[in-house]
Amino acid sequence: MSRFPYLRQDFAASIVVFLVAVPLCVGVAVASGVPAELGLVTGIVGGLITGLMRGSSLQVSGPAAGLTVLVFEAVSEFGVAALGVIVLIAGLLQLAMGFLRIGRWFRAISVAVVEGMLCGIGLVIIAGQIYAAAGLKAPETGIGKLVGLPGAFADALGSTEALTSLAIGAGTIAVIVLWKKLPKKVQAVPGALAAVMLATLASLAFSLPVATVEVEGLLGVIQPPGAEAFGELASPAIWGTIVAFALIASAESLFSAAAVDRLHDGPRTEYNKEMIAQGAGNTLCGLLGALPMTAVIVRSSANVQAGAKTKASRVLHGVWLLLFAAALPSALALIPLPALAGILVHAGWKLIPFRQVAELWRGHKGEALILIVTAVSIVAVNMFEGVLIGLALAVAKTAWEASHLKTEVIDKGAGPIQVYLSGNATFLRLPKILDSLEALPQDRPIEVDLSGLHHLDHACRTALETWAERHSAPDTNPVKVTSAAPDEGHDAMRVSS
Numbered sequence: 001m002s003r004f005p006y007l008r009q010d011f012a013a014s015i016v017v018f019l020v021a022v023p024l025c026v027g028v029a030v031a032s033g034v035p036a037e038l039g040l041v042t043g044i045v046g047g048l049i050t051g052l053m054r055g056s057s058l059q060v061s062g063p064a065a066g067l068t069v070l071v072f073e074a075v076s077e078f079g080v081a082a083l084g085v086i087v088l089i090a091g092l093l094q095l096a097m098g099f100l101r102i103g104r105w106f107r108a109i110s111v112a113v114v115e116g117m118l119c120g121i122g123l124v125i126i127a128g129q130i131y132a133a134a135g136l137k138a139p140e141t142g143i144g145k146l147v148g149l150p151g152a153f154a155d156a157l158g159s160t161e162a163l164t165s166l167a168i169g170a171g172t173i174a175v176i177v178l179w180k181k182l183p184k185k186v187q188a189v190p191g192a193l194a195a196v197m198l199a200t201l202a203s204l205a206f207s208l209p210v211a212t213v214e215v216e217g218l219l220g221v222i223q224p225p226g227a228e229a230f231g232e233l234a235s236p237a238i239w240g241t242i243v244a245f246a247l248i249a250s251a252e253s254l255f256s257a258a259a260v261d262r263l264h265d266g267p268r269t270e271y272n273k274e275m276i277a278q279g280a281g282n283t284l285c286g287l288l289g290a291l292p293m294t295a296v297i298v299r300s301s302a303n304v305q306a307g308a309k310t311k312a313s314r315v316l317h318g319v320w321l322l323l324f325a326a327a328l329p330s331a332l333a334l335i336p337l338p339a340l341a342g343i344l345v346h347a348g349w350k351l352i353p354f355r356q357v358a359e360l361w362r363g364h365k366g367e368a369l370i371l372i373v374t375a376v377s378i379v380a381v382n383m384f385e386g387v388l389i390g391l392a393l394a395v396a397k398t399a400w401e402a403s404h405l406k407t408e409v410i411d412k413g414a415g416p417i418q419v420y421l422s423g424n425a426t427f428l429r430l431p432k433i434l435d436s437l438e439a440l441p442q443d444r445p446i447e448v449d450l451s452g453l454h455h456l457d458h459a460c461r462t463a464l465e466t467w468a469e470r471h472s473a474p475d476t477n478p479v480k481v482t483s484a485a486p487d488e489g490h491d492a493m494r495v496s497s
Contacts, residue, residue, distance in 0.1 A: 006309035006310055006312070007312065009307045009308065009309050009313075010308055010309055010310055010312040010313040010316065011312075011313075011316060012306060012307060013303055013306035013307050013308035013313040014308075014312070014313040014314070014315075014316030014317045014319075014320065015317075015320070016188075016190065016302055016303070016306040017060055017299050017302055017303045017306065017308075017313060017314065017317040018316075018317045018320040018321060018324075019189065019190045019193045020190045020192065020193070020298065020299055020302045021043050021060075021062055021299055021317060021321060022040075022193065022321070022324065023192045023193055023195075023196045023340070023343055024039075024062070024063070024065070024192065024296070024298065024299070024343065024347070025039035025040050025042065025043040025062055025063055025321070026039050026040065026213065026332060026335065026340060027039075027065075027340040027341075027343045027344050027347075028063040028064065028065055028067075028068055028291065028344070029042075029063060029291060030132075030213060030337065030340050031065075031068045031072070031125070031128070031129060031132070031340070031341070031344050032063075032067075032068050032071040032072050032075065032291060033071070033072050033075045033076065033080075034071070034075060034080055034083065034221075034291060035214070035216050035221040036213045036214070036215065036332050037215070037216060037217065037218050037220075037221040037325060037329065037332070038221050038289070038290045038291050039062075039063045039291055040218070040321055040324070040325040041218070041221070041222065041285070041288055041290040041291075041325070042062055042063040042285050042290045042291040042292070042293050043062040043063060043317075043318065043321045044318050044321045044322045044325065045281050045284050045285050045288070045290065045293065045318075046060065046061030046062040046281055046293045046314075046318065047060070047061075047062075047314055047315055047316075047317045047318015047319065047321060048315060048318040048319070048322070049280060049281050049284055050277045050278060050280065050281035050293065051311055051314035051315040051317075051318055052311065052315055053273070053276070053277035053280060054270060054273040054274075054277065055257070055269060055270055055271075055273040055274030055275075055276070055277040055278075056257040056260060056261070056269040056270075056274050056295065057266055057267050057310060057311050058260055058263075058264055058266060058300065058303055058304050058308055058311070058313075058314070059253075059256060059257055059260045059269070059274070059295045059300045059303075059314075060295065060296060060299035060300045060302075060303050060314045060317065061253070061277075061278065061281055061293045061294065061295045061296065061314075062293055062296055062299060063291040063292070063293060063296075064249075064252060064293070064294040064296050065121070065125060065344060065347040065348065065351065066117075066118060066121050066248070066252050066294065066351065067245070067248065067249060067252075067291075067292055067294060068121070068125055068344070069121050069124045069125065069128075069142075069378075069383050070241070070244060070245065070248065070383045070384070071083070071291060071292065072128075073241075073382060073383065074086055074241050074245075076140065077237070077241075078232055078235075078238060078241070080223075080289075081223070081225065081226070081228065081229045081289075082225070082229050082232045082238065083289065083291075084223070084224065084225035084229060084285075084286050084287065084288070084289035084290070085225045085229045085230055085232060085233065085238075085286065086238065086241055086242050086245055086286070086292075087245065087282055087285050087286035087290070087291070087292045088225065088282075088283055088285075088286025088287060089233070089242045089246075089286070090242050090243075090245035090246040090249065090282055090286070090292060091246075091278075091279045091280070091281070091282030091283030091284070091285065091286050091292075092279065092283055093242070093243070093246040093279070094246055094249070094250055094275055094276075094278050094279030094282060095275075095276055095279035095280065095283065096279075097246075097250065097275055097279070098272050098273070098274075098275030098276035098277075098278075098279055099272075099276065101272045102272075102275070103250070103254060103271040103272040103273075103274060103275035103276075104271040104272060106250055106251050106254040106255075106271070106275075109251055109391075110367070110370065110390075110391070110394035111367075112360065112367040112368070112370040112371040112374070112390070112394065113370060113371075113374055113387065113390040113391055113393075113394050114251060114252075114255055115353045115356050115357075115371050116370060116371040116372065116373070116374025116375045116378075116390050117248070117251075117374060117375075117378065117383075117386070117387050117390065118351040118352070118353065119351065119352050119353055119357075119371065119374075119375035120142075120374060120375035120376070120377070120378025120379050120383070120386055121348070121351055121378065121383070122348040122349065122350070122351030122352040123142070123146070123348070123352065123375065123378075123379050124142045124145065124348075124378065124379055125344055125345070125347065125348030125351070126345050126348040126349060127142070127145035127146050127149060128145050129169075129341040129342075129344040129345045129348065130149060130152065130169075130341075130345065131145070131148075131152055132169075132337060132338070132340075132341040132344075133165060133166050133168075133169030133170070133338040133341035133342060133345065134152060134153075134155075134156045134162045134165055134166045134169075134338075135161060135162055135165040135210070135211060135337075135338070136152055136155060136156070136162065142378065142379035142380065142382075143379060143380055146379065160209075161209045161210070164208050164209060164210060165210050165211070165336075165337075165338040166338065168199050168202070168203065168208070168210055168336050168338040168339055168342070169338035169339065169341050169342040169345070170342065171195075171198075171199065171202075171342070172195040172196070172198075172199050172338070172339045172341075172342030172343060172346075173195075173342045173345055173346050175191065175194060175195035175198055175199075176191040176192055176195050176342070176343070176346050177191075177346070179191030179194055179195070190302070192343050192346075195339065195342065195343065196335055196339050196340070196343065199335075199336050199338070199339035199342075200334050200335055200336060200339065203336045204334065208336075210336045210337065210338055211336070211337045211338075212333055212334060212335060212336055212337060213332045213333055213334075213335045213337065213340070214333070215329055215330060215332050215333040217329055218325045218326060218329060221289075222288050222289060222290070223289040224287055224288065224289055225286070225287075225289060240384055241384070243384075244383060244384035244387070245282075245292055247387075248383070248387065249278065249282065249292055249293070249294045250275060250278065252294045252295070253274065253275075253278050253294045253295035254269075254271055254274065254275070254295075256294070256295040256296065256297045256300060257269040257271065257274055257295060259297055259300075259301075260295075260297070260300045260301070260304065263300075263301060263304045263305075264304050266309070274295075278293070278294070278295065281293050298347070298350075299317075303317075353371075356371070357371060357372070366397050367397075369393075370390055370393045370394055370397065371390075373389065373390065373393055374386060374387065374389065374390030374393070377389040377390065399428065400428075402424055402426065404423045404424060404429075405421065405422070405423040405424060405425055405429040405432065405433065406420075406421070406422045406423050406452075407419070407420075407421055407432070407433065407436045408420040408421075408422075409436065409440070415445075416444065416445040416446060416447045416477075416480070417440055417441070417444050417445070417446045417447070418446075418447050418449065419436075419437065419440070419446065419447065419448045419449065420449045420452060421433070421448070421449070421450050421452060421453055422452030422453060423452070423453065423454065424453070424454050424455045425450075425453050425455065425456045425457065425460040426455065426457045426459075426460065427457060427459040427460065429460075430459060430460055430463055433460065433463070433464070434463060434467065437464075437467050437471070438467065438471075440471070442471060445477040445479075445480070446471070446479045446480070447479075447480045447481075447482070448464070448468070448479060448480070448481045448482070449482050449483075450464075450481065450482065450483035451482060451483060453483070456483070464481065467479075468481055
């Protein structure tokens with residue numbers, strides 16, 4: 001026991017994480033349009049392979065609701081057979097980014113973009129899974145899903161089977177929400193698992209006419225990508241999906257790692273090593289034809305809260321998933337699909353950052369706008385392009401703020417006119433600077449004070465020197481320019497008469 005001083009705590013935590021993971025693995029797989037067992041395969045790889053590797057010691061990886069929309073789009077466009085190739089190449093890209101030490105740079109991505117991404121994904125998941133809960137076919141686009149909801153409810157009201165299915169989905173959500181209000185001893189069983197078990201028992205006891213999970217067996221669903229699947233790489237369209245998988249899975253994993261680090265006092269995340277671990281896991285998932293993985297905050301926080309101390313807990317949870325998938329696959333066939341839809345609706349709701357939007361709007365309206373535009377773009381267009389739009393807005397906002405400049409002109413009527421420049425003088429603000437300076441009278445002495453500038457780029461420095469040399473009339477004093485001591489981005493100016 002001396003080699004494993006925390007085995008008891010890790011063992012107990014692994015059981016909790018396993019019970020949380022089972023319904024989520026199955027639910028994400030079904031919502032992604034692939035066999036339920038593939039979700040378990042990804043969870044097993046996340047536990048046994050990624051779990052053993054260095055990076056974040058208490059973070060748990062597996063199939064994530066955050067990638068459901070992207071996976072469903074990829075499967076619809078390229079087919080299930082091509083999914084393995086997409087995940088495989090995405091995993092190799094993650095490995096390359098990890099070895100090139102790019103992992104830590106993901107921490108520089110605007111939080112507003114990430115929150116907007118999760119919000120957009122949450123909205124699409126909720127809308128799509130409401131159709132699944134009613135046993136109806138969902139429209140393909142995010143906008144179509146939202147716009148079609150009133151019609152879907154109208155159709156459900158006219159069908160006993162659809163109403164029964166909806167009732168199971170709604171009951172699942174209610175159990176998950178209310179479960180947290182029960183005594184702590186009862187909460188030892190995760191709410192999602194309890195909700196699925198109750199829904200399954202209800203459908204069996206009353207012989208309810210609802211669809212259940214289709215089971216093919218663990219070995220039956222594992223299909224390594226063949227030559228035809230690799231042939232899809234000739235299509236430029238698939239590369240956009242691959243890049244989206246790699247970037248979004250990496251960002252979600254590393255942001256989750258930062259959140260998990262705040263939950264415990266143990267070793268901090270090594271971001272580049274965590275990127276390598278995620279890449280290794282996704283590479284293997286791709287070879288098995290399974291779903292992509294990310295680190296998942298729901299499972300990770302459950303792991304920490306259950307008392308886990310080392311990576312042994314997440315490895316053991318992978319062992320339990322493997323035993324379950326191998327020994328009890330027929331149990332999956334009893335689970336009602338609307339119960340899984342209910343779990344995904346609840347997961348989608350938790351992805352929407354209501355509190356963060358309100359806080360950003362109060363203090364940083366620009367960031368709140370980026371969040372909202374990113375979310376709306378994902379719903380209106382698609383995941384990849386929506387995130388690109390959000391990133392472009394974040395870069396534009398940063399460029400605007402980096403070029404913020406204040407020009408103050410003081411003219412007391414007698415003596416020199418004083419001009420104070422403060423902020424960042426970059427080429428983006430050069431037209432404004434020159435407009436202000438060229439409007440000054442040529443028959444008065446002028447003093448330009450640059451000591452308030454944080455940065456003066458080459459274009460602005462050259463333009464200011466040229467203006468100063470040409471501005472003064474022959475019978476007036478030359479323009480006098482004073483600046484701070486030169487540094488890396490702020491050179492002293494010399495102006496001659």
